[in-house]
Amino acid sequence: MIARPRRSVLYMPGSNSKALAKASTLPADALILDLEDSVAPDAKEAARGQVIEAAKGDFGGREVVIRVNGSHTPWGPDDLIAAAAAGPDAILLPKVDGPGAIMLAARVLREHGAPDRTRLWAMMETPNAILNAGSIAAVAADPASRLAVLVMGLNDLAKETRARLTPGRPTMTAWLANCLVAARAHGVDIIDGVYNDIKNLDGFRAECEQGRDMGLDGKTLIHPGQIDICNEVFAPTETEVGNARAIIDAFALPENAGKGVISLNGRMVELLHAEMARRTLAIADAIAALSRSAA
Structure with missing residues (x-):
């Protein structure tokens, strides 16, 4: 993304x-x-x-x-x-x-x-x-x-x-x-x-x-x-970035392959949340890259 x-x-x-x-x-x-x-x-x-x-x-x-x-x-x-x-x-x-x-x-x-x-x-x-x-x-x-x-x-x-x-x-x-x-x-x-x-x-x-x-x-x-x-x-907070990584990692597990809904830390998480998580990480990474190039 x-x-x-x-x-x-x-x-x-x-x-x-x-x-x-x-x-x-x-x-x-x-x-x-x-x-x-x-x-x-x-x-x-x-x-x-x-x-x-x-x-x-x-x-x-x-x-x-x-x-x-x-x-x-x-x-x-x-x-x-x-x-x-x-x-x-x-x-x-x-x-x-x-x-x-x-x-x-x-x-x-x-x-x-x-x-x-x-x-x-x-x-x-x-x-x-x-x-x-x-x-x-x-x-x-x-x-x-x-x-x-x-x-x-x-x-x-x-x-x-x-x-x-x-x-x-x-x-x-x-x-x-x-x-x-x-x-x-x-x-x-x-x-x-x-x-x-x-x-x-x-x-x-x-x-x-x-x-x-x-x-x-x-x-x-x-x-x-x-x-x-x-x-x-x-900017995404550290907590938001951490949660986003956890969601993406959870959907990547073999046992969750092909699933549209999973349970993560007692909460229901859908594929739409994975899409939101990918954008959160993309923005966080882009902010970090901009900070490096502007330094």
């Missing part, structure tokens, strides 16, 4: 050269080099040049993602062409309203030399994105779409819907769950939105735990000080 950890996904302002230079030293699983929200209009073109150059660097195995401006903006089309040519691990598309936006972007990537490994990520941050989550995620069935990840944009959703972002996110959990089910139905990862109060680490931890318990793969971050907590919460 191939797994890629995306516990912590840190936004890095594309106009901040010092932040970009520091990016390769941070222990985030993925870095989003941002050309959109964090960059002022008069700095967009300069930021594009900085980000394209930065994306060519060595990030020690971390996933490198370029977030472009929307196709409806003056900078979006040129951003996408430049990002395609730079060949990062992924390009993050903002304001995705439906599956057509994914397929149009994928065509631009093909036409402008993006390597096959460059994936597309989609921001889920508009009412139409929530309404169309299933059809957006479904395009992942077509390899030409390159779609790999959905990213929640709850600040934009709050703005567009006038719903308030309050502790526990009661106004947002239905939308998170809707996108989560769409992602799981079509085999793509899904990353939680940012937590705005960077000094409230207890609140941040609670929101990470909420996202993890809902089934999300990780969380987008706006400050390096959030990385360690996020990595801890979204």
Whole structure:
């Protein structure tokens, strides 16, 4: 099983050269080099040049993602062409309203030399994105779409819907769950939105735990000080890894060959638990490999 950890996904302002230079030293699983929200209009073109150059660097195995401006903006089309040519691990598309936006972007990537490994990520941050989550995620069935990840944009959703972002996110959990089910139905990862109060680490931890318990793969971050907590919460615990190994070892015993259900330490264990255990070990192994390559 191939797994890629995306516990912590840190936004890095594309106009901040010092932040970009520091990016390769941070222990985030993925870095989003941002050309959109964090960059002022008069700095967009300069930021594009900085980000394209930065994306060519060595990030020690971390996933490198370029977030472009929307196709409806003056900078979006040129951003996408430049990002395609730079060949990062992924390009993050903002304001995705439906599956057509994914397929149009994928065509631009093909036409402008993006390597096959460059994936597309989609921001889920508009009412139409929530309404169309299933059809957006479904395009992942077509390899030409390159779609790999959905990213929640709850600040934009709050703005567009006038719903308030309050502790526990009661106004947002239905939308998170809707996108989560769409992602799981079509085999793509899904990353939680940012937590705005960077000094409230207890609140941040609670929101990470909420996202993890809902089934999300990780969380987008706006400050390096959030990385360690996020990595801890979204990683399998030692107990979970130990239990996963025990389940796989038990199903491998000759006396359990061909069985769909076995008893392990007084508990009923099914093949579905073995599948979950394999993913737990794959993620744990991938985290360990990333730590080694980033050291």
